[in-house]
Amino acid sequence: MYEAIIGLEVHAEIDTLSKMFCGCPVVDLTQAEPNSAVCPVCSGMPGTLPVVNQRAVEYGLRVALALGCETAPVSIFARKNYFYPDLPKGYQISQYKEPLARNGLLHIRTQAGERAVRIRRVHLEEDTGKLTHSDDETDPYSLVDLNRAGVPLLEIVSEPDLRSAAEARVYGEILRNLLRYLRVNTGDMQKGVLRFEANVSVRPVGEKDFRTRTEIKNLNSFRALERGLLFEIDRQRELHEQGKPVIQQTMGWDENRQVTVPQRGKEEEDDYRYFPEPDLPPLVVSAEWAEEIRNSLPELPQTKFQRFRAEYELSDYDADILVAEQGVADFFEEVVEISDGVNPKLAANWVTGELFGLMNQVGVSLDQLRVSPQHFSGLLKMLEEESINTPTAKTVLAKMFESGQSAEAIVESKGLSQISDADQLAQMVSQVLDGNPDQVAKYFDGKESLANWFFGQVMRVTKGKANPQVVKDELAKQLSLKK
Ligand code: ADP
Ligand code: MG
Ligand code: ZN
Numbered sequence: 001m002y003e004a005i006i007g008l009e010v011h012a013e014i015d016t017l018s019k020m021f022c023g024c025p026v027v028d029l030t031q032a033e034p035n036s037a038v039c040p041v042c043s044g045m046p047g048t049l050p051v052v053n054q055r056a057v058e059y060g061l062r063v064a065l066a067l068g069c070e071t072a073p074v075s076i077f078a079r080k081n082y083f084y085p086d087l088p089k090g091y092q093i094s095q096y097k098e099p100l101a102r103n104g105l106l107h108i109r110t111q112a113g114e115r116a117v118r119i120r121r122v123h124l125e126e127d128t129g130k131l132t133h134s135d136d137e138t139d140p141y142s143l144v145d146l147n148r149a150g151v152p153l154l155e156i157v158s159e160p161d162l163r164s165a166a167e168a169r170v171y172g173e174i175l176r177n178l179l180r181y182l183r184v185n186t187g188d189m190q191k192g193v194l195r196f197e198a199n200v201s202v203r204p205v206g207e208k209d210f211r212t213r214t215e216i217k218n219l220n221s222f223r224a225l226e227r228g229l230l231f232e233i234d235r236q237r238e239l240h241e242q243g244k245p246v247i248q249q250t251m252g253w254d255e256n257r258q259v260t261v262p263q264r265g266k267e268e269e270d271d272y273r274y275f276p277e278p279d280l281p282p283l284v285v286s287a288e289w290a291e292e293i294r295n296s297l298p299e300l301p302q303t304k305f306q307r308f309r310a311e312y313e314l315s316d317y318d319a320d321i322l323v324a325e326q327g328v329a330d331f332f333e334e335v336v337e338i339s340d341g342v343n344p345k346l347a348a349n350w351v352t353g354e355l356f357g358l359m360n361q362v363g364v365s366l367d368q369l370r371v372s373p374q375h376f377s378g379l380l381k382m383l384e385e386e387s388i389n390t391p392t393a394k395t396v397l398a399k400m401f402e403s404g405q406s407a408e409a410i411v412e413s414k415g416l417s418q419i420s421d422a423d424q425l426a427q428m429v430s431q432v433l434d435g436n437p438d439q440v441a442k443y444f445d446g447k448e449s450l451a452n453w454f455f456g457q458v459m460r461v462t463k464g465k466a467n468p469q470v471v472k473d474e475l476a477k478q479l480s481l482k483k
Contacts, residue, residue: 001204002205002240003163003202003204003205004162004163004165004200004201004202004229004233005160005162005163005200005202005203005210005211005213006160006162006163006167006168006198006200006229007120007157007158007159007160007198007200008157008158008162008168008171008172008197008198009156009158009196009198009199010155010156010172010195010197011127011153011154011155011195011196012153012154012156012179012184012193012194013026013127013151013152013153013185013193013194014060014151014152014153014154014184014185015059015183015185015193016053016055016059016152018053018055019042019126019151020052020056020093020126020127020150020152020153021041021042021050021051021052021053021093021126022041022042022050022051022150023039024038024041024042024150025037026151026152027147028191029130029147029191029192030191032147034143035144035145035146036147037147038146042150043088043146044088044089044149049279050093050280052077052280052283053152056152057100057124057283057285058293059152059154059182059184060100060101060122060123060152060154060184061100061101061285061289061293062182062184062293062297063154063156063178063179063182063184064104064122065293065294066178066181066182066297066300067101067104067105067119067122067156067178068104068105069101069102069103069122070101070102070103071100071101071285071290072098072099072285073284073285074098074283074284074285075095075098075099075123075285076095076096076097076277076282077094077095077276077277077283078093078094078095078096078097078274078275078276078277079091079092079093079094079274079277080092080093080096080272080274081273081274082271082272085129085131085142085144086129086130086131086149087128087149088129092125092126092128093125093277093280094123094125094126094155095124096123099121099122099123100123100124100283100285101122102119103118103120104118104119104122105117105118105119106119106158106171106174106175106178108174109170109316110166110167111166112164115161115167117158117159117162118159118161119156119157119158119159120158121156121157122154122155122156123155124153124155124283125154125155126152126153127149127150127152128149129144129146129147129148129149130144131143131144131145154184154185156175160199160201165225165227165230165233168198168225168229169222169225169226172194172222172225173222174301176189176194177301177323177324177325178300179194180325180326181298181300181301181326182297182298189220189221189222192220195219195220196219196220196224196225197216197217197219198215198219198225198228198229198232199213199214200214200215200216200229200232200236201213201214202233202236202240203240204240211240211246212248214236214247214248214249214250214251214260215250216229216232216251216252216253216260217253217263218252218253218255224255227253228253231258231259231260232251235260247262247265249263249264250262250264251263298326301324304323304329305319305320308322308329312336312348313344313345314344314345314348318348318349321352322348322351322352325366327366327367328351332347332351334373335347335351335373335376335377335380338373338374338377339377339380339381341381341384342377342384343384346380346383346384347380351376354397355397355401358398362401364401369401370400370401370402370403371397371400372404374406375400375404375405375406375407379396379397379407382396382407382408382411386418386420386467387411387418387420388411388418388465389418389467389468392418392464396410396411399414418467419462420467420470422470422474425458425462425467425471425474428458428461428462428466428471429454429458429471429474429475432454432461433454433479433482436454436457439454440479440482443479444482444483451475451476451479455468455471455475458475459471
């Protein structure tokens with residue numbers, strides 16, 4: 001039996017208006033004209049000087065504090081030197097020996113249970129430019145877009161506390177939720193604002209020391225993170241089983257072939273010739289500033305999760321889905337607050353089930369949603385009071401979703417109110433039974449499944465508006481009288 005040992009390095013772009021060390025705007029790479037948001041500083045012209053973006057530091061601190069890190073009163077920017085066409089200065093300004101923050105925790109829940117993953121460090125740096133390589137072998141070239149060069153980046157490094165690919169994925173997802181709550185990062189993976197590097201080694205269960213690890217780069221989605229790790233874990237396990245060594249190296253994830261490929265030997269610290277950035281003073285974070293930021297943090301997903309479970313008696317599953325996005329959690333709570341007497345569990349079911357179902361089907365996000373909490377609450381009230389039944393409520397919700405009308409207005413205009421009147425339904429039941437003597441005979445010959453068919457007939461006559469329980473009771477009563 002083998003187990004995986006995984007530590008993640010997460011790169012999150014910080015969603016500020018301007019770049020880390022210059023005044024250039026942060027633009028959407030998929031929209032903006034290449035190299036349209038570039039100045040002498042971020043294009044690495046000699047003689048220019050960087051200036052720290054205070055907002056980026058503040059956002060970095062939000063994340064660090066939300067992760068329960070100790071923040072450094074003084075941290076140091078450092079030059080990480082290497083040559084690559086996406087890095088015009090020939091070095092990246094990062095933090096090294098003295099990062100912004102250390103020693104945090106992120107709580108995750110998986111099928112294996114709950115665990116606290118230790119955060120080793122959180123530091124600030126700048127993003128590199130983006131290269132696009134031609135895939136035409138007869139005409140090879142690369143394009144350089146420096147719009148991304150100098151965009152503020154936060155690196156969050158975990159301790160090697162994760163034990164499976166699935167766990168690593170959950171860690172990534174939970175961290176993404178947190179960054180979105182803090183409004184530090186949009187979480188838009190398709191735009192590359194969140195990128196993973198996974199360090200992984202494999203050892204027999206019970207062994208004490210870690211074995212040699214590899215690092216997988218280029219993991220830009222949760223799927224890639226999980227698949228890349230599964231592949232690499234398998235590869236290393238096979239090597240161990242064959243008694244062959246794992247070589248410490250950097251692997252790339254090949255998305256097309258779904259395999260990891262060796263890129264280069266593991267770089268040593270010395271290769272980067274780190275030294276303190278001479279053009280920037282030490283970064284000072286006063287205790288007051290850190291405290292102010294700590295006090296401004298919103299209720300975090302983990303706390304909200306516990307509260308939703310306790311306050312609304314929700315299952316882990318429902319609470320998880322509802323707190324994943326702050327907007328969803330707010331919508332749910334608003335609905336519950338104004339729906340006096342409606343069971344929160346019912347509200348949770350309808351939000352995560354029907355409402356999300358419609359939103360996914362049509363591709364509507366929460367801010368485009370036409371169903372207000374008030375209207376949604378109206379629907380739940382009618383359902384709870386049994387003035388409409390469940391199938392009708394689904395139809396009504398679909399109409400609310402399209403039209404933005406209230407549930408009451410739709411029910412009224414379409415005459416969808418549930419028929420609960422026992423006399424009226426008794427009459428319909430007897431009509432159905434009288435109209436189908438052959439089926440009634442078969443029923444008494446032992447074909448009891450026909451009871452469902454009779455039920456269906458009554459529902460058909462009432463266009464689904466009948467109170468199902470009343471119909472069932474009435475059917476049972478009338479059939480027993482005919483015996
Ligand atoms: P470097 O700075 O050289 O990339 P670090 O020692 O800072 O390396 O670790 C980087 C990441 O690798 C961290 O997330 C850490 O948890 C993880 N890590 C360290 N050793 C191992 C190991 N033996 N197996 C798996 N992950 C590891
Ligand atoms: Mg590394
Ligand atoms: Zn610039």
